[in-house]
Amino acid sequence: MRKRPSRPISDVYSSLSSRVQLGKMVKPDVHTLAHHLKQERLYVASEKQLIQRLNAEVLKTAEKLYRAAWIAKQQRINLDRLILTSAEASPAECCQHARVLEDTQFVDGYKTLGFQESVYGEFLGRLRENPRLVAACLVAGQRLSPEHAQGVVHSVFTSLYGNCIMPEDESYLLQVLRYLIEFELKESDNPRRLLRRGTCAFSVLFRLFSEGLYAAKLFLTATLHEPIMHLLVEDEDHLETDAAKLTERHTPAQQERLFGEKGSEAHRRKVQAAVEANEAKLVSLVNKFIASLRQNTYCFPHGLRWVVSQMYRTLSRVERLEVGEVRSMCTHLLLTCFICPAVVNPEQYGIISDAPVNEVARFNLMQVGQLLQQLAMADADDADPRRKSSLSKFDKSCVAAFLDVVIGGRAVETPPMSSMNLLEGLNRTVVYMTHNQLLALVDFVRGVTTGDQLSEEERLALETLLASIPQSHAVKSNSLELTPSNTPSSRRPPPPPTRRTACP
DSSP, rough: OOOOOOOOOOHHHHHHHHHHHHHHHHHHHHHHHHHHHHHHHHHHHHHHHHHHHHHHHHHHHHHHHHHHHHHHHHHHHHHHHHHHHHHTTTTHHHHHHHHHHTBBBBOTTTTHHGGGHHHHHHHHHHTOOOOHHHHHHHHHHHOHHHHHHHHHHHHHIIIIIIISSSSHHHHHHHHHHHIIIIITTSSSSHHHHHHHHOOSHHHHHHHHHHHHHHHHHHHHHHHHHHHHHHHHOOEEEEEOOOOOHHHHTSSHHHHHHHHHHHHSHHHHHHHHOOOOOOOHHHHHHHHHHHHHHHGGGGSSSSHHHHHHHHHHHHHHHHSSSOHHHHHHHHHHIIIIIIIIHHHHOOTTTTTTTTSOOOOOHHHHHHHHHHHHHHHHTTTTTSSOOGGGGHHHHSSSSHHHHHHHHHSSSSSSSSSSSOOTTTTOOOOOOOOOOOHHHHHHHHHHHHHHHSSSSHHHHHHHHHHHEEETTTOOOOOOOTTOOOOOOOEEOOOOOOSOOOOEEEEE
C-alpha cells in the first residue's frame, strides 16, 4: 500500500487563509446584491403606482373630453336647428335649450335605469358593433318614420359612436356610411336628388362626421385660410353679378352719380361694365380657392377620401347611372356638403379668428361658395343659367382634377386607420345620451323591427337585441328636451356592459 505524500504545513496555512479571505469577500457582495434588489423592488413598485396614477388621470381626462364633446355637439345641433329650421324652433326656445346644455350634469345610468342598466348597455354595445345593422335601421326608419329619423341619426353619432373621438368609433362610423351608400343611395330611383336635399341619413351623418373630424379641420384651415383672408382684405364692395340687384343696392341719387341717367345707353353700359368687373374679381378669387384646394390635397382626410371613393365605386356600378352623374354627386358631396359651408362661415370652423367677417365679406364669401357649387355641376342640366357668363371663364377641368385626386388610388374595403392616433389603445367605456334619447332610439329600432323594410336576417338580429329591453313610452327623438333628463352611458368590453348616465 502506497503512502499518500504529506503536504507541507505552510501550504495548509496558505489554503486556509485564502478561504477565509474569499468568505470575507463574498459576504459583502451578498449584502450589496440584497440591497440592490430591495432598491429595484421599491423602484418597480413606485413606477407601478405612477403608471396607475397616470392611467387614472388619462381616464378622467378622457371622460371630461367625452362630456365636453357631447355638450358641444348638442350645442351645434341646437344652433343649426335655429339657423336652418327656425320655423320649428323659436330663438327663445333655442336659447333656453342652450342654457340647459351649459348646466348639464352627468349621473350614473343605474340611478335612472336601475337593474336594467346592464340590459340597455348590452343593447347599445352590440348595436354599436354592427354597422351594417345600424345602417339598415336608419334607412328603414327614414321610410317608416321620417319625422323621428333625423333625431335618431344625431343620437347615433353623438352617443352610440361618441362623436368619433376614438379611432374605433371612427372606423365603425365609416362602415355605417359605406352601408348607407349601398342601402340608401344605390337603391334610390334618383340618388342625386336625394343627396342634394341633404335630409337623408347619409347626408346628415356625413355632415356631422366631417364637421367634427380633426383632420378635416386641419385640411380646411390649410386650404381656406389664405384665400379667405385675401378676400377680406382686398374687397370692400359687394361683388354682385346680377345687373338688377347691383343697381338696387344704391339709392336713386347714387345710381345717377355712378351710372348716369336711368334708362339711357350710357347707364346700361356702365352697369354692364360694373357687372363684368365684379365677375372678373370673383373669377380671380375662385381661382385662388381652387389653386389652394389642389395644393393642399395631400392633407385631405383619409376617412373622407375613403367615403367618397366608396361612393364613386358603388354608384358607378349601377346601370341606370352614368359615370358623369356619379362624378357630379361625388363633387357635390365634397364641395356643397364639406368645403362650401366652411367658405361661407369660416369662423364657425375655426378657419379665421383674427379678422371680423362683415356683411359685405359674408356676401362675397357666399358668391364664391355658389360659384364653387356651380362648378361642381358645370356639366349638369340644372346649372344656374345666370352663372353661365362667369362659369365660361373657368377651366372646366379645375374641379374635376381635384375630384380625380380624391377618388383615385386603389380602392380598399376596410376603412383607413385614423390619422390621429394620440388616443390609440384607449377604449371608450361609456355612452352619453339623455333618457329621452335612449327611449327614442329603442322605440325607433322597435318600430323598424315591426315594419316590412328589413330583410329576415336583419329583423331577427334586431329582435334578439330587443328581447330583454322593456317596453317604453314613445317620445320624440328630435325634441329639445328642455327639462333635465338622465343619460345612460354603457360600458362595452366582453363582460356585460356597465353604464353611467348624464343628464342635461
